[in-house]
Amino acid sequence: KNEVEQSPQNLTAQEGEFITINCSYSVGISALHWLQQHPGGGIVSLFMLSSGKKKHGRLIATINIQEKHSSLHITASHPRDSAVYICAVSSGWGGATNKLIFGTGTLLAVQP
Amino acid sequence: GAVVSQHPSRVICKSGTSVKIECRSLDFQATTMFWYRQFPKKSLMLMATSNEGSKATYEQGVEKDKFLINHASLTLSTLTVTSAHPEDSSFYICSAVRLAGKQKITDTQYFGPGTRLTVL
Numbered sequence: 001k002n003e004v005e006q007s008p009q010n011l012t013a014q015e016g017e018f019i020t021i022n023c024s025y026s027v028g029i030s031a032l033h034w035l036q037q038h039p040g041g042g043i044v045s046l047f048m049l050s051s052g053k054k055k056h057g058r059l060i061a062t063i064n065i066q067e068k069h070s071s072l073h074i075t076a077s078h079p080r081d082s083a084v085y086i087c088a089v090s091s092g093w094g095g096a097t098n099k100l101i102f103g104t105g106t107l108l109a110v111q112p
Numbered sequence: 113g114a115v116v117s118q119h120p121s122r123v124i125c126k127s128g129t130s131v132k133i134e135c136r137s138l139d140f141q142a143t144t145m146f147w148y149r150q151f152p153k154k155s156l157m158l159m160a161t162s163n164e165g166s167k168a169t170y171e172q173g174v175e176k177d178k179f180l181i182n183h184a185s186l187t188l189s190t191l192t193v194t195s196a197h198p199e200d201s202s203f204y205i206c207s208a209v210r211l212a213g214k215q216k217i218t219d220t221q222y223f224g225p226g227t228r229l230t231v232l
Contacts, residue, residue, distance in 0.1 A: 033221070041150070041203050043223035086155065099146065100221070102155040 003027050006087050006103035013110050019074040021106045023087030026068065033100065034061050034072045035086040043086075046072070077110045084108070115139055116208045118224035125196055126232055133191045133227045135206030141186035142208035146221070147179075150203040162189040196231040203228050 004025045013019050023032070034046040047054050047061040049070075054061050058077075063070040074081055087103040115138040125131050135145055143164045148156040160181050161169040168181035178200075180192040189208075193200050206224045 035223070041205070041226040041228065043156075043205060043207075043226070045221065045223060048220060088156075099158050099161060100156075102157075104155045 002104065003101050004087055004089055004103040006085075006106050008106060009104065010107045011109070013077050013108070015078060015110055015112050017077050017110075019077050019081075019108065019110075021072045021085050021087075021108070023070045023072070023103055024068060025070075025087075025089050025101075027089065027091050027101065029089040029091060031090045032063055032070050033088040033090070034070075035088060037084040037086060037105070039083075046085075074108075079110045079112050082109050116206065116222045116224040118204075118206060118227050120227060121225060122228045122230075124230045124232065127197055128195055131193045131196055131229060133193070133204055133206075133229075135189045135191070135208065135224050137187045137208040137210070137222070140208075140210045142189075142210065143186060144209040145183060145189040146207045146209075147181060147189070147191050148205045148207070150205060150226075156205060159191075193229065196229070198231045201229055201231045 007022045031048050031050045033048050036044045036046050046059060049061055049063050051065060058075045060073040072085060084105045084107050086105045088100040090100055117136045117138055119134045123131055145162040147159045149159050150156050158171050159174045159179060162181045162183040164183045164186050170176045178194055180194060183189040203226050205226045207221050210220045210222060
């Protein structure tokens with residue numbers, strides 16, 4: 001069993017839909033990251049959070065430390081949101097200087 | 113925002129040759145950089161942690177003589193794939209850690225755009 005599990009693995013949505021991607025982890029963490037990878041490979045860090053909720057534009061990330069669970073929400077989805085979304089956790093303590101453990105990613109396709 | 117670059121973005125080489133990939137933090141100093149490898153339709157796999165001024169720490173199963181890492185300055189880490197073979201063909205990604213200032217609580221990790229290596 002992977003230490004970081006994401007669901008769903010694949011997601012197809014219609015433009016405008018509200019999207020949720022889930023991440024569960026089984027290790028102690030100092031922070032959880034949500035990353036976006038577009039075709040072509042480049043990775044963008046969307047959020048790094050250790051508690052509560054963060055919002056950036058149409059993206060919202062939440063984390064429940066007790067339940068070891070995080071969700072990434074996309075409101076009013078758009079075809080340009082199509083990408084692979086990766087959940088990763090920093091184990092131990094030390095913020096981003098600790099190595100990341102990655103989930104397998106969620107491939108999102110938003111159709112016009 | 114902070115930017116991390118990689119060079120080259122794409123390289124094709126013959127089997128047996130060595131290939132050097134550079135990872136640069138363009139507007140901040142990074143004492144720690146990470147090197148990852150990604151196979152098609154798979155997640156990232158950490159290869160090694162590169163610390164400025166010291167030897168890299170390799171993950172289990174990664175050959176340090178095969179994948180040479182040098183972190184000679186606070187803005188540059190290099191990964192050299194020595195005597196490359198077709199099985200080394202992959203997407204290599206680096207990330208650099210921007211240390212938090214006094215006003216911030218946590219550090220932030222920034223990813224490079226990746227280098228696609230094809231070994232013929």
